Amino acid sequence: MPDAMQLIMRTTQKATETAVVTKDGLLEFYQESQDTESLVGAIFLGRVERVLPDIKAAFVRIGLAQNGFLPINESESFHLNAETKPLMSGQDILVQVKKNPKGGKGAFLTRDIALPGQYSLLMPNNRFIGLSKRIEDEQERDAAKRLGKQIADNRFGLIVRHAALFAQHQAVADEAQELWERWQELKQRSEYLKAPMLLQQEPSMLSVLIRDYAARYDIEVLSVAANPSDAPLPWQTLSQSDMEAAWSGKRIDKQLAGAIGRRVELKAGGSLVIDEREALSTIDINSGSNVQVSGDDDLPLAQNLMAIPEMARQIRLRNLSGIILIDFIDMRTDEQREQVLAAMHEALAEDRVKTVVHGFTNLGLLEMTRKRTRDTLRGMMTVPCKACNENGRVLIS
Incomplete structure (x- = not known):
């Protein structure tokens, strides 16, 4: 049976926002300005x-x-x-x-x-x-x-x-x-x-998402607008207050705020540290103390494998693009690195954006590239901070 997916679309004074939500949480986020539509x-x-x-x-x-x-x-x-x-x-x-x-x-x-x-x-x-x-x-x-x-x-x-x-x-x-x-x-x-x-x-972002995901997911749309077509999929037309309640209930704003920060805590222990730069993005996996495995040699591999699903979700949610370098916890054998490569391919297989995992560099970093299609989440929701000579960023009010 296909996994469930909700497409939650709300309209503010400035933009139409579409959240793609699965059992793993907020997967993708799109913002279409009321003033400037994508061409x-x-x-x-x-x-x-x-x-x-x-x-x-x-x-x-x-x-x-x-x-x-x-x-x-x-x-x-x-x-x-x-x-x-x-x-x-x-x-x-x-x-x-x-x-x-x-x-x-x-x-x-x-x-x-x-x-x-x-x-x-x-x-x-x-x-x-x-x-x-x-x-x-x-x-x-x-x-x-x-x-x-x-x-x-x-x-x-x-x-x-x-x-x-x-x-x-x-x-x-x-x-x-x-x-x-x-x-x-x-x-x-x-x-x-x-x-x-x-x-x-080009069709609206909602239409594109339905087109691209309909074959693999059971999709439900939540919107303040009525279903504009005869598409055979569940469609809930909500009042503005019910939409805000649904948006809040899925913790979308909280997940967006977390995706702008550098550090992501992992459920199994440890964390991801994600840095976005103009030339490339880097992801560093920090080990945790809560992972239980049979032997010490298997611990780095287990921690790396447990981090990959959340890492893949963060890449899509943040819309990281260009060159991405991932610093996994050191592994001792080529076989373990091959397992990590296979897990990365599987985790990124559902990505709508063209993504290529190139493999490990001589320095042990995993190198991948992701096509630039639109602004990153960070670029969409923040602006350079003038108070600190644009070294930091602040939320757009």
């Missing part, structure tokens, strides 16, 4: 304003304050159409936002457009058939690759998601066909519209 995934009909051959890039007007930045050779897979011809100023092209505008810089754009679904990611401008990294079993990978090729039928590219393993093949095929037809409709609309024009906005 990542949005598809625009843009107009090329200026081509910069020296840096192989172009500025594209998409209707925002700043023109978007488009690397001209940003995707070798973009080859199906005549779009590979040199770009010209004044040319209208379809682009998708990869990164939001930030710090006075325009949005980062791509022509290698991707349409996400629950079971696959459809790429209309290439024929690449790929698989989610979460599909690890070789037989499952072979079967998923065959399914992807059969569905695409040399018409488009497709990345088969892990959720497709739990669905009927026809459901996967039907969804891909819907995505393909949506793309055909977008292309037809673009032919008679005037650039710049927004053609498709």
